[in-house]
Each structure stands twice: as structure tokens, then as C-alpha cells.
Amino acid sequence: AAQNAEIKIDIDRTIGEVDSLIYGNFVEHLGRNVYGGIYDPDSPLSNEQGFREDVIQATRDLNVSLMRYPGGNFVSNYDWEDGVGEERPNRLELAWSRIESNEFGTNEFMEFAEAVDTEPYFAVNLGTGTIEEAQQWVEYTNYEGGTYYSELRKEHGHEEPYDIKYWSLGNEMDGYWQIGHLNAEDYSKKAREAAKMMTRTDPDLSLVAAGASNFRPDADPMHWNRIVLDELKDVVDYIALHIYVGDPNDNYYNFQSTPHVMEERTELVEGLIDIAMQDADREDEIKIAWDEYNVWYRARSGSDMEGETALEERYNLSDALVIAGFLNGFIRQADIVKMANLAQLVNVIGTMFTTPDDMFKQTIYYPIQLYAEHAYGTSLDVHVNSETYDTDEFFIGLGEQQTQQSDVPYLDVSATHQDDGEVIINVVNRHRDEAITTDLISQTGGFEGPFEVYEINGPDVNARNTFEEQPVQTEQLDDVQGGGESFTYTFPPHSVTMLKGRIA
Ligand code: AHR
Numbered sequence: 001a002a003q004n005a006e007i008k009i010d011i012d013r014t015i016g017e018v019d020s021l022i023y024g025n026f027v028e029h030l031g032r033n034v035y036g037g038i039y040d041p042d043s044p045l046s047n048e049q050g051f052r053e054d055v056i057q058a059t060r061d062l063n064v065s066l067m068r069y070p071g072g073n074f075v076s077n078y079d080w081e082d083g084v085g086e087e088r089p090n091r092l093e094l095a096w097s098r099i100e101s102n103e104f105g106t107n108e109f110m111e112f113a114e115a116v117d118t119e120p121y122f123a124v125n126l127g128t129g130t131i132e133e134a135q136q137w138v139e140y141t142n143y144e145g146g147t148y149y150s151e152l153r154k155e156h157g158h159e160e161p162y163d164i165k166y167w168s169l170g171n172e173m174d175g176y177w178q179i180g181h182l183n184a185e186d187y188s189k190k191a192r193e194a195a196k197m198m199t200r201t202d203p204d205l206s207l208v209a210a211g212a213s214n215f216r217p218d219a220d221p222m223h224w225n226r227i228v229l230d231e232l233k234d235v236v237d238y239i240a241l242h243i244y245v246g247d248p249n250d251n252y253y254n255f256q257s258t259p260h261v262m263e264e265r266t267e268l269v270e271g272l273i274d275i276a277m278q279d280a281d282r283e284d285e286i287k288i289a290w291d292e293y294n295v296w297y298r299a300r301s302g303s304d305m306e307g308e309t310a311l312e313e314r315y316n317l318s319d320a321l322v323i324a325g326f327l328n329g330f331i332r333q334a335d336i337v338k339m340a341n342l343a344q345l346v347n348v349i350g351t352m353f354t355t356p357d358d359m360f361k362q363t364i365y366y367p368i369q370l371y372a373e374h375a376y377g378t379s380l381d382v383h384v385n386s387e388t389y390d391t392d393e394f395f396i397g398l399g400e401q402q403t404q405q406s407d408v409p410y411l412d413v414s415a416t417h418q419d420d421g422e423v424i425i426n427v428v429n430r431h432r433d434e435a436i437t438t439d440l441i442s443q444t445g446g447f448e449g450p451f452e453v454y455e456i457n458g459p460d461v462n463a464r465n466t467f468e469e470q471p472v473q474t475e476q477l478d479d480v481q482g483g484g485e486s487f488t489y490t491f492p493p494h495s496v497t498m499l500k501g502r503i504a
Helices: 053-061 073-077 106-115 131-142 148-155 184-201 221-232 252-256 258-277 317-332 365-374
Strands: 003-009 014-017 066-069 091-093 098-100 119-124 166-169 206-213 238-245 287-295 337-342 352-355 358-361 378-380 383-385 411-417 422-429 436-442 447-457 473-480 486-491 495-503
Touching: 003 411, 003 422, 053 106, 053 352, 053 358, 066 106, 066 337, 106 119, 106 131, 119 131, 131 148, 131 184, 166 184, 184 206, 184 221, 206 221, 206 287, 221 238, 221 258, 238 258, 252 258, 252 317, 258 287, 258 317, 287 317, 317 337, 317 365, 317 411, 317 422, 317 447, 317 495, 365 447, 365 473, 365 495, 422 436, 447 486, 486 495
Parallel strands: 003 436, 066 119, 119 166, 166 206, 206 238, 238 287, 287 337
Antiparallel strands: 003 383, 014 378, 091 098, 352 358, 378 411, 411 422, 422 495, 436 486, 447 473, 447 495
């Protein structure tokens, strides 16, 4: 029998403000993300600075609030001074076994960030790098003048400081694969001393601690998070977490449940933050930054990992639904999740795919673009009555942790409300075959239509975009009336729908 559902919205039942920084992205020196992605001097599509104009336009349209740079694993063996000034040495780069030409570095990235109108978020090297090098980078980018590194920036043609506010203290330092991997205690000591030097250079920095990456049991994630929070609780503003999910066993329904694993982990870390805050010397709370998340499981082995075409995942509709599930999760946890960065921008597990003379937008581009354009305001604690399913025990993607999910709703919902009455309702219908006819009920005040309707869908869950055809895109459908206490809407199978109207 066809399913029915109810979505109950109460504008008085609030969770927290949606932070625009949850619509962040990430550019790492890896594969064809920088070289051949955003920077491609030989391409006919590039401007005189060597930047791809099609990629700039698509990135602007994506409404990226914050762009993380330059890694990722790459940063743990990166000397930022190689990427500024005239001399740009070729370096053997050991995070991904490639040669880094250093043609593109800090100043080129800042030009790109300006062109796409995004806020930069830098990561310092706490692998092979010293605390002094971390400080010197902040001095180069943010210090006004009169010192060696600030004057060097001016010599390089950048008179004014960039005032880069967001900096993370290393990347995935808990991971055994990370160059310069440390234990939690040693990482915390190094990060604290780096932070001391960096904030004495610029007191306005907002710092991010490297939390447990990917929750690998062999890395004892909760021990790592507890120590790092305890040691850095007076120093950092965010703790960074990472999650990659996939569908290696071709089980669509298991895969669709993976964003809920992220939400469980948010809750666990939130508990540790609460404990650390009890004797912290600060007014505000540490927040969670999911500063890497995505679907990543196909391009993950052998030659896929290295060289020029590393991590070139091709996404389908199922992946786009999962990304919308992540965004719904971030909105439902808007009180604590205050930053998120999809990993990554172009070619490398990217929202876009390029060749020297062409580009197309992958399926996962569309949910990010849609939410980042509209979904702001106060997150609402929506009540959903939807049929549910249970999953098998399964690995979420990287083989790092087994999980089993119960009561996974077919309809996954988040909503936001603005002071001026605007309400945005985001609905993923995970059902592969059935439309779900749903009563939307307003519990405080009435709906005021018309509702704009945006839908991301495709012929089936395996539909992919290619250069030749893009079956998965956002479509604006006809408005629906939706006035009064309730209205009914039918969500088609395997779709993301955004309804935008008012409650007054
Ligand atoms: O985004 C790809 C890689 O995944 C990043 O370099 C690393 O931080 C994570 O393991």
C-alpha cells in the first residue's frame, strides 16, 4: 500500500540558528582539484590569471560560504613558503605521492577566494611543520606591516593584510596515515603552543582543533576527542570531525541511513564538549565543525588514490540524496554544528568535473546549491510521522566502523524559519519506489502560500550526470497554494524537495 506521512511544524519549537558556515567547501592540493580544476592556465576556458572561468561561475552559484585550504592530508607535509614569491620549487609530496609544483599557493588561493566570494579557512601543518612556521604563515597573511613576513607579503604585491580568520590546527592528526601522526596528548601540546603563537600574532583568529577523523576504532576516537577537548578547551572555538560514507555493498537503504551516523557522532562529541565546558575559562561554547564530509568509496584503491586522476568519484542520484540527508542533519543539530565543509570542490570527490575544455556539475552539486541559497534562519524541531526501516549491520564506507540503524524514516525532514515569517521545509523521500503523500501541519500560526517548490530527482537512484547529459538537476515546479493549518503534498520517490513559503 502507498505510504502516508505527517510533518508537524511548530515555529515555537526551535533548535538554534543555522550558521551559514555549514555551507562550506574544500580545496586540497590533490589530483586535479587545484591543477586542472580551479587553476588550468593552458585551458581555453581560463582567464589571464589561469583560473577556470566556468569553475569560478559554478562555485559562485554554489554559494560557498567558507573554503578550506590547502588540505587535508596534503597540509601535513606542506611548507607554505614554497608557494609564495618568485621561486616555486617542485616538491615530492608524500601525502598523495605526487609532485607539487607550488605554482599555486597562498596568494593565488586568496585571489580565487575573492573571485568566488567566499571566506577562506586555512589549515596549518602540524605534521612536518613547526609551531614557528604556523605563526609565520599568520604573520604573512594577517600582520599589518613592519615585520619580516608581513613585508614579504607586500613585496609579493599584497599591501593589505588578508585577515584570514579561520585556521585549523593540523588535519586528522589522530590518523596513522597522517604524516607526523601524534597521540592525543602530544597533538594537544603542539596545537596549544601553535595556537599561542598564532593568536599572539593575530588575536582575532577563530581556531579549530583536529578532532577524531572518521571514528576509526583503531584510533580510539572518543579518547582522542576527550583529551583534545580537555587540553584545548580554552584555546579553540571548534572541534573538527570528518565523515565519509559509501555504498560498497550496493545496499541502497543502508547507504541512505548513513547521515544518521553523523548525527549520532555529533551527539557523542557534544556530550564531551559539555563536560569540557564545565571548567573552561570562556563565555561561549566550543562548536562542532564537520570540516570534511562526503560520499567517497569508489575511487579509493591502488592507482585511484595517487597521481593525476586521484579520487575522481562520479556521483549518482543516490549520493545526492545522502548529501541532502547530511544537510538536514546539520540543520537539525544547528545548535552545535556551526561549520561544515563538503570535501571537495572539483574533480577530487568533487561537486564539478572538468576536462581542459569542458565541465559538468555532478549530482551532489544540486542539494548543496539549493540549501545554501535558501535554508537559513532558526532551525525548527519538526515532528515527522513516517514509516521507517531498519538496516543490516554494515560498514559506513571506509571500513572504519560497523553500524546498524533502527527506525530510519523514509521521509527525512528539516525546516527553518525566519523572523519575517519565511519557512523552508526540506524533505528527502528515501523510498526507492513509492511516492509519499504527506499532510503538512502548522501548529502555531497558519501557513501562507503560495509555496515555491524545488525538486532534485532523476529517472532512478543510479542516474548520473555526464558531459553528454545531466538527468539530475534542481527543477523549480509550479507553486502550491498551502494556506491555513495544513495542506497535503506528495513527495515522489528518491527525491529532494524544498518548499518555501510563510507561516504567520
Ligand atoms: O578529502 C580527502 C582526504 O580525506 C583528506 O585529505 C583527508 O583529510 C581525509 O582523510
